[in-house]
Amino acid sequence: MRIIYLHQYFNTPEMSGGTRSYEMARRMVAAGHEVHMITAYREDDKPGEWFTTDEAGIQVHWYPVPYSNHMSYGQRIKAFFAFAFAARKKALALEGDIVFATSTPLTIAIPGVLASSTTVVTTAVIVHALPSGLAAADSGTAKPGTGAFV
Numbered sequence: 001m002r003i004i005y006l007h008q009y010f011n012t013p014e015m016s017g018g019t020r021s022y023e024m025a026r027r028m029v030a031a032g033h034e035v036h037m038i039t040a041y042r043e044d045d046k047p048g049e050w051f052t053t054d055e056a057g058i059q060v061h062w063y064p065v066p067y068s069n070h071m072s073y074g075q076r077i078k079a080f081f082a083f084a085f086a087a088r089k090k091a092l093a094l095e096g097d098i099v100f101a102t103s104t105p106l107t108i109a110i111p112g113v114l115a116s117s118t119t120v121v122t123t124a125v126i127v128h129a130l131p132s133g134l135a136a137a138d139s140g141t142a143k144p145g146t147g148a149f150v
Contacts, residue, residue, distance in 0.1 A: 002034045004096035005058075006112055008083050010039035012055050021102055022055070029057035036094050040065040040083045050090065061090055091115035 005025055011017040025035045041051075041062035053060050065083045067076065091099055092115050101112030 001098065002094075002096045003028055003036065004091045004094050004099045004115065005035055005037045006039075006087055006091065006099065006101040007037065008040050008080070008087070009042075010037055010060065012060075022058070025058045026056045035059065036061060036096065038087045038090050038094075039063070040067065040079075042067045050086075061094075063087065063090070088115050 003025075005021065005028075007021040009017065010021050011019050012022055013019055021037070025037055028035045035058045037055075037058050037060045039060060039062060041064045043064075044066055048064050051062050053062065063083060063086045065079050065086075067079045069076075071079070091112075099112050099115050
């Protein structure tokens with residue numbers, strides 16, 4: 001199965017931060033799946049073009065979007081949406097069997113849902129922290145072109 005995995009702040013073990021998505025994707029590869037991780041490259045040393053690396057069999061597609069907590073609120077929102085729309089375009093171009101999107105930030109649902117709405121793939125959006133008053137809905141078996149929020 002060709003899995004398109006969206007995680008804006010994906011990290012490898014060599015990077016600082018959580019590696020949950022790395023470990024999940026690595027295990028998907030070990031199970032025989034082709035995994036394409038779409039993520040943001042947060043450093044300032046790359047031009048504004050996509051580039052790809054192979055990380056333990058995971059094809060990681062990096063899109064340079066500078067981000068820092070030192071940025072203003074408006075700059076951070078702009079970075080989230082810049083990545084969301086670039087990721088949607090990349091996800092569509094990769095033509096996966098399933099789109100798997102995991103937060104943070106919650107804007108990761110945008111490319112996940114939009115990529116699956118124009119194709120016959122299924123989307124699963126994993127939300128790790130829902131705002132107060134919202135509950136995650138388990139849709140059971142999602143139909144192609146629909147999203148499952150779990």
